Amino acid sequence: MISFDTFKPGDGTPIYLQILLFIKRGAVAGTILDGDELPSRRVLSALLGINPNTVQKAFRMLEDEDLIESQTGAKSTMKLNDEKIVKLREDLLREDIRSITESLRQMGITREEAVRLIERFWDEE
Amino acid sequence: MISFDTFKPGDGTPIYLQILLFIKRGAVAGTILDGDELPSRRVLSALLGINPNTVQKAFRMLEDEDLIESQTGAKSTMKLNDEKIVKLREDLLREDIRSITESLRQMGITREEAVRLIERFWDEE
DNA sequence: TTGGCTGTATTATACGACTAGTACAGTTGC
DNA sequence: GCAACTGTACTAGTCGTATAATACAGCCAA
Numbered sequence: 001m002i003s004f005d006t007f008k009p010g011d012g013t014p015i016y017l018q019i020l021l022f023i024k025r026g027a028v029a030g031t032i033l034d035g036d037e038l039p040s041r042r043v044l045s046a047l048l049g050i051n052p053n054t055v056q057k058a059f060r061m062l063e064d065e066d067l068i069e070s071q072t073g074a075k076s077t078m079k080l081n082d083e084k085i086v087k088l089r090e091d092l093l094r095e096d097i098r099s100i101t102e103s104l105r106q107m108g109i110t111r112e113e114a115v116r117l118i119e120r121f122w123d124e125e
Numbered sequence: 126m127i128s129f130d131t132f133k134p135g136d137g138t139p140i141y142l143q144i145l146l147f148i149k150r151g152a153v154a155g156t157i158l159d160g161d162e163l164p165s166r167r168v169l170s171a172l173l174g175i176n177p178n179t180v181q182k183a184f185r186m187l188e189d190e191d192l193i194e195s196q197t198g199a200k201s202t203m204k205l206n207d208e209k210i211v212k213l214r215e216d217l218l219r220e221d222i223r224s225i226t227e228s229l230r231q232m233g234i235t236r237e238e239a240v241r242l243i244e245r246f247w248d249e250e
Numbered sequence: 251t252t253g254g255c256t257g258t259a260t261t262a263t264a265c266g267a268c269t270a271g272t273a274c275a276g277t278t279g280c
Numbered sequence: 281g282c283a284a285c286t287g288t289a290c291t292a293g294t295c296g297t298a299t300a301a302t303a304c305a306g307c308c309a310a
Contacts, residue, residue, distance in 0.1 A: 006231075011224075012139075014297060022231070029233030040256060051299045056258080072257045073307030092232060097246045099136075100225040106131075106147070107217060108154030111247040115240050121222045122236040139267060165286060176269045181288080197287045198277030 001037050002026070002078075004047060015050055019058035021092075023067070027080055028089045034080040038068060126162050127151070127203075129172060140175055144183035146217075148192070152205055153214045159205040163193065 007022050009015055026032035038044075041059065045052040059076060062068045067084065070076040104114050132147050134140055151157035163169075166184065170177040184201060187193040192209065195201040229239050 014137075016297080021228075025228070025231040029231065031233075041258090042256085053300090054298060057297090059257090070257065071307085072305060074256060075307095076257080089232070092228075093234075093242065094246075096225060096228050097242055100221060101243070101247055103146075103150070103217075103221050106150040106154065107214070108156070109218075111244065114243055114247065117218065117222055118226070118239055118243060119236065121219075122226055122239065141267080166288090167286080178270090179268060182267090184287090195287065196277085197275060199286060200277090201287080 001039065002032055004039065004044065007048065009048065009050075015048075015054050016058040016061070019055065020061055023058075023062060023078075024088050024092060027067070027078070027085055028092060032078060032080075034078055036078040038076045038078070040075060126164060127157055129164065129169065132173065134173065134175075140173075140179050141183040141186070144180065145186055148183075148187060148203075149213050149217060152192070152203070152210055153217060157203060157205075159203055161203040163201045163203070165200060 002023075004022070007018075009018055023032060023038075038059070039047065041052045041055045045055045048055075059068065059070065063070055063076075067079060068076045069079045101114070104117075109117070127148075129147070132144075134143055148157060148163075163184070164172065166177045166180045170180045173180075184193065184195065188195055188201075192204060193201045194204045226239070229242075234242070
């Protein structure tokens with residue numbers, strides 16, 4: 001059963017997107033595996049203190065991307081393979097890096113400064 | 126007059142926040158200086174193809190942070206000094222770095238991999 | 251078999267972001 | 281002075297996110 005212990009809703013990002021990203025990043029990290037059972041919509045929503053419909057929206061999108069399998073009455077399970085994971089990793093990384101480089105460049109930060117900042121703040125907090 | 130030529134609304138971030146960040150990052154980069162005139166609400170909204178109220182919301186928040194000065198009838202101007210800029214730089218950098226490190230860590234990326242990714246993708250696009 | 255769980259669907263409500271339109275007071279340049 | 285600009289304020293409406301409550305059909309273990 002996939003654990004959401006490390007999941008903490010934050011920023012202003014829609015909750016359903018945060019759930020989506022949490023699952024995808026777990027799949028990339030290898031902490032979430034093919035066949036793993038997801039918590040039920042009701043259980044997870046109670047756990048996170050949010051509405052079941054919000055969880056359902058996230059799970060529905062995961063199913064639309066063929067990353068989970070659902071059938072009425074039974075728990076949903078992860079549906080992963082190497083190809084999907086490689087693609088997920090590329091997509092997520094590309095967007096993260098694109099976002100940070102654009103942001104830092106707008107502030108006039110150089111590549112060398114950016115690297116130094118990452119090295120310095122990586123292990124904080 | 127501050128130019129918004131490089132401003133391109135994107136992601137799902139609220140437009141008024143994107144305008145806010147554009148100004149703040151420009152101040153940090155030194156491309157926007159103390160005393161600089163801002164385009165009028167109406168002109169900027171027409172330029173960006175958005176509603177004047179959205180621009181007003183961003184400008185209002187900048188004034189609440191004492192980063193611009195506005196008076197009825199006259200154009201708004203930037204209100205900066207070294208102390209404010211240092212603080213802006215720290216706040217913006219901290220949030221950017223926090224965001225990217227958290228995201229990459231959730232994907233199981235190490236510090237060394239993160240640095241390599243930044244170095245590799247910095248000059249792309 | 252049966253009761254409690256599962257996924258799925260529907261309706262209604264609330265709020266923030268954004269748009270549209272209008273109005274009014276004050277500045278600026280000719 | 282006056283016309284054209286400026287900032288500010290307000291109402292009304294749409295859309296996406298999130299909540300709340302309810303309902304139904306299918307799985308599964310005791």
